[in-house]
Amino acid sequence: MMLADKYRPRRFKDVWGQDAVVRQLSGLARARRGSHLLLTGAYGSGKTTLVRIFARALNCEQLTEDGSPCDECPSCSSASDDCLVEYDVPGRGGDKDAIRAWVDVHNRESITTKWKILFLDEAHALKPTAADSLLKDVEEPRAGVLFALATTEPWELKPTLKSRTLPLEVRPLSAPDAVDFLETIARREGIFYDRDALLLLACVKQGHPRDLLNGLGQVAGLGRGVTVETVKSLFAIHDAESLIEYFLALGTGDASAQIAAMGRWRERMSSKIQGVQTLLTSIYYNELLGRKIVIDALLDTLSSERATIVSAFCARFRVNEVSDLIPYWSVMLDFWSRARSTDEEAARLQLCLFEDLVNRRLEHETSEPVSRSLSRAPGAPFRRRSKEPVKTIAGAPATDIEPVGTGDQYLGPLHVRKIVNTASFFVQHHGQTLNAAFTVYPSWRARSSEASAITAINRFREELADAFGLASAPFARVCT
Numbered sequence: 001m002m003l004a005d006k007y008r009p010r011r012f013k014d015v016w017g018q019d020a021v022v023r024q025l026s027g028l029a030r031a032r033r034g035s036h037l038l039l040t041g042a043y044g045s046g047k048t049t050l051v052r053i054f055a056r057a058l059n060c061e062q063l064t065e066d067g068s069p070c071d072e073c074p075s076c077s078s079a080s081d082d083c084l085v086e087y088d089v090p091g092r093g094g095d096k097d098a099i100r101a102w103v104d105v106h107n108r109e110s111i112t113t114k115w116k117i118l119f120l121d122e123a124h125a126l127k128p129t130a131a132d133s134l135l136k137d138v139e140e141p142r143a144g145v146l147f148a149l150a151t152t153e154p155w156e157l158k159p160t161l162k163s164r165t166l167p168l169e170v171r172p173l174s175a176p177d178a179v180d181f182l183e184t185i186a187r188r189e190g191i192f193y194d195r196d197a198l199l200l201l202a203c204v205k206q207g208h209p210r211d212l213l214n215g216l217g218q219v220a221g222l223g224r225g226v227t228v229e230t231v232k233s234l235f236a237i238h239d240a241e242s243l244i245e246y247f248l249a250l251g252t253g254d255a256s257a258q259i260a261a262m263g264r265w266r267e268r269m270s271s272k273i274q275g276v277q278t279l280l281t282s283i284y285y286n287e288l289l290g291r292k293i294v295i296d297a298l299l300d301t302l303s304s305e306r307a308t309i310v311s312a313f314c315a316r317f318r319v320n321e322v323s324d325l326i327p328y329w330s331v332m333l334d335f336w337s338r339a340r341s342t343d344e345e346a347a348r349l350q351l352c353l354f355e356d357l358v359n360r361r362l363e364h365e366t367s368e369p370v371s372r373s374l375s376r377a378p379g380a381p382f383r384r385r386s387k388e389p390v391k392t393i394a395g396a397p398a399t400d401i402e403p404v405g406t407g408d409q410y411l412g413p414l415h416v417r418k419i420v421n422t423a424s425f426f427v428q429h430h431g432q433t434l435n436a437a438f439t440v441y442p443s444w445r446a447r448s449s450e451a452s453a454i455t456a457i458n459r460f461r462e463e464l465a466d467a468f469g470l471a472s473a474p475f476a477r478v479c480t
């Protein structure tokens with residue numbers, strides 16, 4: 001028998017981590033009061049189980065103290081299946097005819113039970129006409145009939161339908177609750193486990209009881225106990241390793257190791273950045289501030305790796321106390337609090353800017369007043385990595401250049417210089433090449449002839465090539 005079936009709760013006290021929902025349902029059962037329900041929550045979160053306990057409790061003749069069905073009275077032992085009729089909307093069809101056919105059969109007073117719940121699972125898949133036709137049944141149900149709607153997407157449901165139901169949110173278990181849950185079951189089943197592995201499993205399975213138990217059963221089925229290694233091997237968890245590797249490279253300020261770690265990490269850039277932000281936040285609260293806060297259960301299991309990361313940062317910034325890293329961490333967290341990535345490419349560039357901050361400017365930024373570090377746009381101005389003096393690429397000093405163009409829609413020379421400087425930075429520090437195309441508009445051309453514009457652009461191109469030591473290679477060209 002599957003663990004998830006074996007441990008499916010039959011009483012409210014067996015339901016883990018849903019205190020608010022359980023309180024409401026058991027309260028209704030004790031008051032012998034029926035109510036239409038709307039349960040929201042992820043797939044596998046236990047919505048159906050809760051409705052089933054409620055249906056049996058309403059019919060039970062000798063409720064237990066906590067409002068649960070007694071499991072012994074004639075109603076509990078005989079009629080348990082009649083009190084709940086399920087309809088899977090996406091599976092059986094959400095159009096009006098299909099719903100009507102089902103409702104008309106079941107929306108009748110029950111012969112065997114006092115209360116009967118008509119349960120529509122994944123109710124967001126109801127077609128609008130089906131939802132409209134259901135409205136009247138929900139408003140004026142037959143004696144002893146209740147409707148329960150369950151959905152993962154409550155925003156898709158008609159407000160008129162929602163307003164006639166009692167909303168109940170079934171949440172995933174918190175990481176500590178999920179671990180306690182897994183530990184209780186593992187003990188009862190005599191499964192060998194270590195707690196870090198349970199925490200890792202809780203993270204992979206995102207706190208849904210059925211998933212958690214299926215996961216526990218799968219790992220235990222390998223016959224090698226539930227260890228961090230067996231969980232990792234079964235669920236192919238590699239990403240945390242890339243993240244740790246990346247942070248170690250940040251700690252030592254090693255740009256090539258950072259690029260290598262990112263290269264090995266097979267995920268979307270936006271997910272990687274989410275990982276970076278999560279680990280930064282987690283280390284900040286747990287290691288630096290010394291508070292025990294679960295930010296990410298999976299990352300919490302990697303205590304020795306996290307300690308190594310913190311040591312690497314301490315060594316690089318020559319600080320003795322872990323708490324001395326707080327100013328550095330604040331600057332890094334501040335960077336991400338202001339970053340807004342809209343797509344993969346933007347996210348990639350942001351990460352490059354973050355690496356530049358960590359590798360070259362972190363010490364400097366922490367010694368600046370906060371207001372200044374906040375007002376500085378990330379990444380500007382850029383300096384070359386070598387000790388050579390910074391080369392001015394676009395000719396005259398910035399202050400001598402008059403802004404060109406009549407509004408925000410035009411780039412002036414200052415903007416162009418900033419783009420080129422930024423491109424230069426990415427090429428030098430991250431091996432990222434960029435294509436840039438500039439179009440010269442009449443407002444600019446009106447000031448000089450086309451020929452002189454081309455000459456100016458060509459000169460600019462030569463200076464650019466010269467600045468990068470690429471004079472002989474085809475570096476840029478002018479299209480007229």
Ligand SMILES: [Zn+2]
Nearest residue numbers: 060070073076
């Ligand atoms: Zn009973």
